[in-house]
Amino acid sequence: xxxxxxxxxxxxxxxxxxxxxxxxxxxxxxxxxxxxxxxxxxxxxxxxxxxxxxxxxxxxxxxxxxxxxxxxxxxxxxxxxxxxxxxxxxxxxxxxxxxxxxxxxxxxxxxxxxxxxxxxxxxxxxxxxxxxxxxxxxxxxxxxxxxxxxxxxxxxxxxxxxxxxxxxxxxxxxxxxxxxxxxxxxxxxxxxxxxxxxxxxxxxxxxxxxxxxxxxxxxxxxxxxxxxxxxxxxxxxxxxxxxxxxxxxxxxxxxxxxxxxxxxxxxx
Numbered sequence: 714x715x716x717x718x719x720x721x722x723x724x725x726x727x728x729x730x731x732x733x734x735x736x737x738x739x740x741x742x743x744x745x746x747x748x749x750x751x752x753x754x755x756x757x758x759x760x761x762x763x764x765x766x767x768x769x770x771x772x773x774x775x776x777x778x779x780x781x782x783x784x785x786x787x788x789x790x791x792x793x794x795x796x797x798x799x800x801x802x803x804x805x806x807x808x809x810x811x812x813x814x815x816x817x818x819x820x821x822x823x824x825x826x827x828x829x830x831x832x833x834x835x836x837x838x839x840x841x842x843x844x845x846x847x848x849x850x851x852x853x854x855x856x857x858x859x860x861x862x863x864x865x866x867x868x869x870x871x872x873x874x875x876x877x878x879x880x881x882x883x884x885x886x887x888x889x890x891x892x893x894x895x896x897x898x899x900x901x902x903x904x905x906x907x908x909x910x911x912x913x914x915x916x917x918x919x920x921x922x923x924x925x926x927x928x929x930x931x932x933x934x935x936x937x938x939x940x941x942x943x944x945x946x947x948x949x950x951x952x953x954x955x956x957x958x959x960x961x962x963x964x965x966x967x968x969x970x971x972x973x974x975x976x977x978x979x980x981x
Contacts, residue, residue: 726769729754730762731798734771737779744778800930800954801825803975805832808928808952811973812890814838819883819918820848821893822873822911825928827851829892842886844879844914846872875910883917891922894929897936902945902964905938912942924949931955946970 726734729752736751737743745763749756763779766772772779804825809832812818818833820826820843827847833839834855841852844863852860865878874882893915897905904927906912919925927948934957945951945961946968954975965972 726765727762730766733759733762734766735798737772738781742775742778742780748778798828800975801828802832803954804928804930804952805829807973807975808892808926809833809836811926811950811952812836812839816840816890817842817886817888819843819886819888819891819922820845821891821915821918822875823894825894825930826892829928840888842883842888844874844882846874875908875914879910879914880917883914883921886921888922889924891918891925892928893918893926895927895933896938898929898934898945898961899937899941900935900960902961903941904943904945905936906940906942907938909940912940916942919943919947926950926952928952934958934961 732752733743733748736748745756745759748763749759752759763772763774767774767779770782773782801824805828808829812833814837817840820830820841822845826845830841830843830848830851834851836855838857838859839852839855840859840861841848842861843849843852844865846862846867849860849862852858863874863879863882865874865876867873868875895904895915896907896911899905904912904915906915925948927945927950929951931954934953945964948970950971950973951957952973952975956974956976957972962972
């Protein structure tokens with residue numbers, strides 16, 4: 714059996730397994746039989762797929778099928794890497810069109826910023842500042858990039874550095890573009906995360922960039938998390954994959970925040 718993770722510590726599963734995980738996360742449950750019918754394969758094949766996903770902690774077995782694991786806080790990073798992946802890639806491609814060669818860019822933690830970095834590897838001579846090792850690894854594949862990372866204690870699983878060292882790191886620079894995500898957005902426009910240190914690092918990027926880009930897929934609107942920090946109207950641009958719900962747009966009235974929607978942009 715092959716190693717379920719690649720050399721960068723990222724999840725390494727089949728396209729069908731990624732689709733299964735995404736489907737179960739959204740539906741809350743799926744039986745082996747309905748999955749077999751949906752993907753037009755045998756139940757034995759589906760059992761092998763879900764067994765692998767359960768071994769990785771992405772799903773868990775229950776009577777008659779599989780369901781998402783009960784998270785203590787946020788969903789594990791390896792799971793978030795494959796959820797809404799196509800949508801995140803659309804967002805990343807859209808953001809890439811708003812970053813110019815030779816610019817300096819700060820990246821926060823999170824799977825969507827990581828995918829944005831992957832979309833930017835075709836650019837030239839970017840200066841990248843990040844506390845996210847996944848972003849740093851992706852950026853390092855382009856020899857024209859200058860990559861600077863925060864020092865401090867590494868958080869396992871998420872592969873990032875948080876705390877006072879990360880806040881001070883971002884405060885040392887004034888970058889052209891700051892790119893960051895959030896765990897959720899409350900209907901009143903409040904940006905939410907699961908840990909105070911995540912908010913502090915994000916706010917440090919926001920305070921030290923000339924343009925701030927919030928990158929998030931549609932599932933984050935209305936998703937709850939318990940640590941507040943910042944508001945929608947404080948960022949220069951929001952990049953997402955579907956039209957922002959009207960109730961959230963109300964918070965942007967009177968602000969200069971621009972909204973870019975990958976779905977609409979792609980349909981031109």
